[in-house]
Amino acid sequence: AQSVTQPDIHITVSEGASLELRCNYSYGATPYLFWYVQSPGQGLQLLLKYFSGDTLVQGIKGFEAEFKRSQSSFNLRKPSVHWSDAAEYFCAVNTAGNKLTFGGGTRVLVKP
Amino acid sequence: DTGVSQDPRHKITKRGQNVTFRCDPISEHNRLYWYRQTLGQGPEFLTYFQNEAQLEKSRLLSDRFSAERPKGSFSTLEIQRTEQGDSAMYLCASSLVTPTDEQYFGPGTRLTVT
Numbered sequence: 001a002q003s004v005t006q007p008d009i010h011i012t013v014s015e016g017a018s019l020e021l022r023c024n025y026s027y028g029a030t031p032y033l034f035w036y037v038q039s040p041g042q043g044l045q046l047l048l049k050y051f052s053g054d055t056l057v058q059g060i061k062g063f064e065a066e067f068k069r070s071q072s073s074f075n076l077r078k079p080s081v082h083w084s085d086a087a088e089y090f091c092a093v094n095t096a097g098n099k100l101t102f103g104g105g106t107r108v109l110v111k112p
Numbered sequence: 113d114t115g116v117s118q119d120p121r122h123k124i125t126k127r128g129q130n131v132t133f134r135c136d137p138i139s140e141h142n143r144l145y146w147y148r149q150t151l152g153q154g155p156e157f158l159t160y161f162q163n164e165a166q167l168e169k170s171r172l173l174s175d176r177f178s179a180e181r182p183k184g185s186f187s188t189l190e191i192q193r194t195e196q197g198d199s200a201m202y203l204c205a206s207s208l209v210t211p212t213d214e215q216y217f218g219p220g221t222r223l224t225v226t
Contacts, residue, residue: 004154032212043116043203043217044155051212090154098168099145100215102154 002027002095006103013081014111021076021106023091031093033074034100035065039087047089050074061085086110114138116218118204124224125194132190133221137206144187145215146179148172149201161187162209194225 003026013019025031032051036044048059055067065076074091088107092100117136125131137144143162147155158177159169163184173179176194181187191198201222205215 006154034214036217041219043219044205045217046214049212049214092154098143098160099157100147100155101157104152105154 002031002093002101004091004093004101004103006089006091006106008106009104010107010109012109012111015083016080019076019078019081019085019108021089021091021108023074023076023103025072025074025091025093027072027093027095029095030069031095033065033067034092034094035059035063035074035076036090036092036102037061037087038090038105044090047076081108081110083110083112116204116206116216118202118218118221120221121219122222122224124226127196127225128193130190130192131194131223132188133202133204133223134186134188135204135206135218136186137204138216139185140208141206141216142184142209143207143213143215144181145205145207146187146189147203147205149203149220150199155203158189191223194223196225199223199225 005024034049035047038044047063050067088105090105091103119134145160146158149155161181176192179189201220203220204218207213207215
């Protein structure tokens, strides 16, 4: 069965610094990959998605992610973090054509 | 487009009581999903519908749980004889049909069983 691992439970970053969140998946073929963000008390909002083609994908709010098949990874990056980026971030895969399998999430704290 | 809505947003109930949650998807979306999210964890899939047909149920969905989507529009999730372990955020999402279609999530219903 497919699985998603987000190795970092918490990350603290200074405002203006760069951010990278790690995501590793387990699946035999190329999955459909997603990053979602969840602010306190809110539902999940899609940041970006990868299905095929260019392995570097751009998303909303200045985020990008790179798919690396050899490493089974789909890491999320942002060059300069804003205080409003403090939230929980979830990586997810869709392999069965219907349901999403999520990682455990990474909580991002932004220091002023 | 009003997005996915869920009602209620919060529910506190005593152990052993029944609860029912409602989800209204985006109107043109054929698929509707239910997920459960416990504190500090990612959402876990419970079940999904395509139109009114329930096509898959997770093993997490015990026989105390039942979901319906009677006319292929809104859906309800009922939990009978609630237990403290049912305390969680219940998330609903909807999408068009293909696996590349984004799932749009509602704000969730937070259930607390005392």
